[in-house]
């Protein structure tokens with residue numbers, strides 16, 4: 001009985017942790033009221049929480065301290081409020097001493113003066129409010145049993161404090177706002193080059209959510225920064241934000257992106273191969289970019305991305321009477337027409353990666369889950385009951401692709417066939 005009780009407490013602790021992290025995403029992006037209340041284990045009740053708390057996740061996660069980039073301000077690389085940007089670095093060792101993994105932090109975007117000004121009072125817009133240390137789990141873990149291929153690499157988390165996926169430029173003097181995402185990206189890379197990345201044998205640029213979009217936007221620039229002899233690839237986790245029609249027939253996310261791109265002068269930092277024939281807002285959507293990225297790239301995404309369901313497809317502005325509230329909070333409460341809407345979204349996702357997938361250098365893992373960000377969470381990245389496509393999990397798939405052990409083009413069968421998902425469920 002004592003053991004059972006301890007496990008239950010541990011499970012609830014891991015649940016609360018998940019609540020806190022995922023709530024950030026929702027609150028940052030839309031200021032919505034709905035918050036993640038718990039995470040269900042795909043068909044196992046709390047099974048996954050128990051197993052991740054008792055076996056895979058360390059009782060006290062491995063923490064890595066924040067370093068602010070000295071001198072970044074002189075180069076115009078500052079957060080929205082003018083404070084210096086920062087990163088967390090854990091040095092590699094042994095066979096990984098000369099390999100570098102860069103994880104670009106996510107956290108939505110700001111698309112108006114008002115919500116960019118608000119960001120200045122949070123860690124997403126000011127290093128004054130950044131955590132002084134962060135847990136390194138999943139793809140950032142330092143343990144082989146949690147992160148088999150990258151555990152002994154130099155691993156970096158570059159903090160996100162510009163609100164435009166590291167691509168903004170300019171400023172708004174009246175509102176005291178600095179839009180310096182592109183400069184933050186460059187200052188971060190310059191700092192890491194000086195710390196040894198310039199001699200990297202292997203490098204992987206990664207990122208989740210707004211950071212996953214940033215890894216798409218900056219992938220070829222990353223390749224260019226490094227010597228031709230370095231093996232360079234990029235990974236986008238939950239960065240495939242689609243230019244999709246929402247439940248009221250509008251385009252919520254396109255409207256948001258249009259605000260970001262215009263307010264933060266993003267156009268000049270978008271690939272010319274896109275802006276030469278499409279409007280800048282379209283060129284902030286990965287569906288118009290991924291097929292033209294020259295560097296090998298891996299797209300990891302849930303086909304029913306939980307953030308996009310919540311904030312792009314059925315946000316309160318597109319569903320004023322809240323008739324999607326139950327369904328978007330918990331996929332088990334959707335009726336057949338709502339599921340059909342999501343299946344259409346999945347079809348758009350598959351269409352968006354079709355040309356990308358045709359290239360042998362690229363990799364894919366599109367699982368049919370209601371999830372968002374699966375690399376940094378230990379339970380989704382690499383644990384006993386992590387999500388699978390076929391018999392293979394995410395860490396193994398990314399590793400197989402990165403090290404050219406086999407091609408990885410994994411596309412799941414449609415909902416509800418996958419029983420290995422760690423779906424996000426939100427409080428109603």
Ligand SMILES: *[C@@H]1O[C@H](CO)[C@@H](O)[C@H](O)[C@H]1NC(C)=O
Nearest residue numbers: 322323324334335336337338
């Ligand atoms: C599903 O639910 C939505 C929202 O409540 C409703 O408009 C629609 O008619 C329902 N469809 C079916 C097939 O019950």
